[in-house]
Amino acid sequence: xxxxxxxxxxxxxxxxxxxxxxxxxxxxxxxxxxxxxxxxxxxxxxxxxxxxxxxxxxxxxxxxxxxxxxxxxxxxxxxxxxxxxxxxxxxxxxxxxxxxxxxxxxxxxxxxxxxxxxxxxxxxxxxxxxxxxxxxxxxxxxxxxxxxxxxxxxxxxxxxxxxxxxxxxxxxxxxxxxxxxxxxxxxxxxxxxxxxxxxxxxxxxxxxxxxxxxxxxxxxxxxxxxxxxxxxxxxxxxxxxxxxxxxxxxxxxxxxxxxxxxxxxxxxxxxxxxxxxxxxxxxxxxxxxxxxxxxxxxxxxxxxxxxxxxxxxxxxxxxxxxxxxxxxxxxxxxxxxxxxxxxxxxxxx
Ligand SMILES: Nc1ncnc2c1ncn2[C@@H]1O[C@H](COP(=O)(O)OP(=O)(O)OP(=O)(O)O)[C@@H](O)[C@H]1O
Ligand SMILES: [Mg+2]
Numbered sequence: 001x002x003x004x005x006x007x008x009x010x011x012x013x014x015x016x017x018x019x020x021x022x023x024x025x026x027x028x029x030x031x032x033x034x035x036x037x038x039x040x041x042x043x044x045x046x047x048x049x050x051x052x053x054x055x056x057x058x059x060x061x062x063x064x065x066x067x068x069x070x071x072x073x074x075x076x077x078x079x080x081x082x083x084x085x086x087x088x089x090x091x092x093x094x095x096x097x098x099x100x101x102x103x104x105x106x107x108x109x110x111x112x113x114x115x116x117x118x119x120x121x122x123x124x125x126x127x128x129x130x131x132x133x134x135x136x137x138x139x140x141x142x143x144x145x146x147x148x149x150x151x152x153x154x155x156x157x158x159x160x161x162x163x164x165x166x167x168x169x170x171x172x173x174x175x176x177x178x179x180x181x182x183x184x185x186x187x188x189x190x191x192x193x194x195x196x197x198x199x200x201x202x203x204x205x206x207x208x209x210x211x212x213x214x215x216x217x218x219x220x221x222x223x224x225x226x227x228x229x230x231x232x233x234x235x236x237x238x239x240x241x242x243x244x245x246x247x248x249x250x251x252x253x254x255x256x257x258x259x260x261x262x263x264x265x266x267x268x269x270x271x272x273x274x275x276x277x278x279x280x281x282x283x284x285x286x287x288x289x290x291x292x293x294x295x296x297x298x299x300x301x302x303x304x305x306x307x308x309x310x311x312x313x314x315x316x317x318x319x320x321x322x323x324x325x326x327x328x329x330x331x332x333x334x335x336x337x338x339x340x341x342x343x344x345x346x347x348x349x
Contacts (some may be wrong), residue, residue: 001028007058033204041214080150080158095130119148197242227247253306
């Protein structure tokens, strides 16, 4: 869908390249993250795609066609662009900001209105914001409007340059979750730039790690990047806690626990690590509480569902003295126990 073929870019007057012999292919429907230190050429690489910059050598193909062989206006209108720091038009209302590209494309006013309404619903923007100016919005709201503007003409490709960098961690995490949910539905081809490896791991189908001068150090799915960093630079960039990050990429349902035991005729089940404790189940096999056989203090019950990550399971194990979390299905029925050893096995399988 988007292919960099031996692309090098020297900015005017610079002797060092901002992008060096970059070759990589991003598939249709993929969310690819560009990450690397400040000044390593991430923004330049994005701007080359929609020809806000021109490469010094090499070819960039969009859907198999060299982007410099395409009409530049058509090219830019087929690509949504969310710039660093939202960059909304300050003197246009929210509604006018979102409508920018449909208006340039000459859509009928009624169609533009319907699309603005659709996007505000999709991105959870309250309708009363539509008449406000960007300066009257919070940072999180500005990011949503910028994303709505980038999606307005339903382009197949969306480029996002540090879309959430200026937000506080809680709102950032919230918007990251929303982007994941949105992408599941829309399946755009997205390139997202970030400085934040946790964000990259959370969002990226694949992550391109850049060293200085736009040299690609590694291009890999998050789990492989963590398990097999190619060199010291990537290892350092990935951080000192690759195991914790890998736990965040795996779900409880990924654990190889085998079929759930038949608990239909039992009222309790033993603790996997400590024979003093049993787990009481109700008639629907839902766990009730841990009980102790010899007066020892029974652990508090902690349950996890298959949708939770192994990192969340670890936190639950650490936060209760029983050294296990009870895995339940969506109806709350007992499926098994998750212990630190299960997590160790998952990391080392
Ligand atoms: N218009 C320009 N003219 C000259 N040099 C430029 C221009 N734009 C960027 N550069 C230089 O090119 C290099 C790459 O810049 P770029 O903005 O692509 O980096 P980045 O990875 O996006 O950095 P950051 O993470 O800080 O946003 C830097 O050395 C920068 O100073
Ligand atoms: Mg940048």
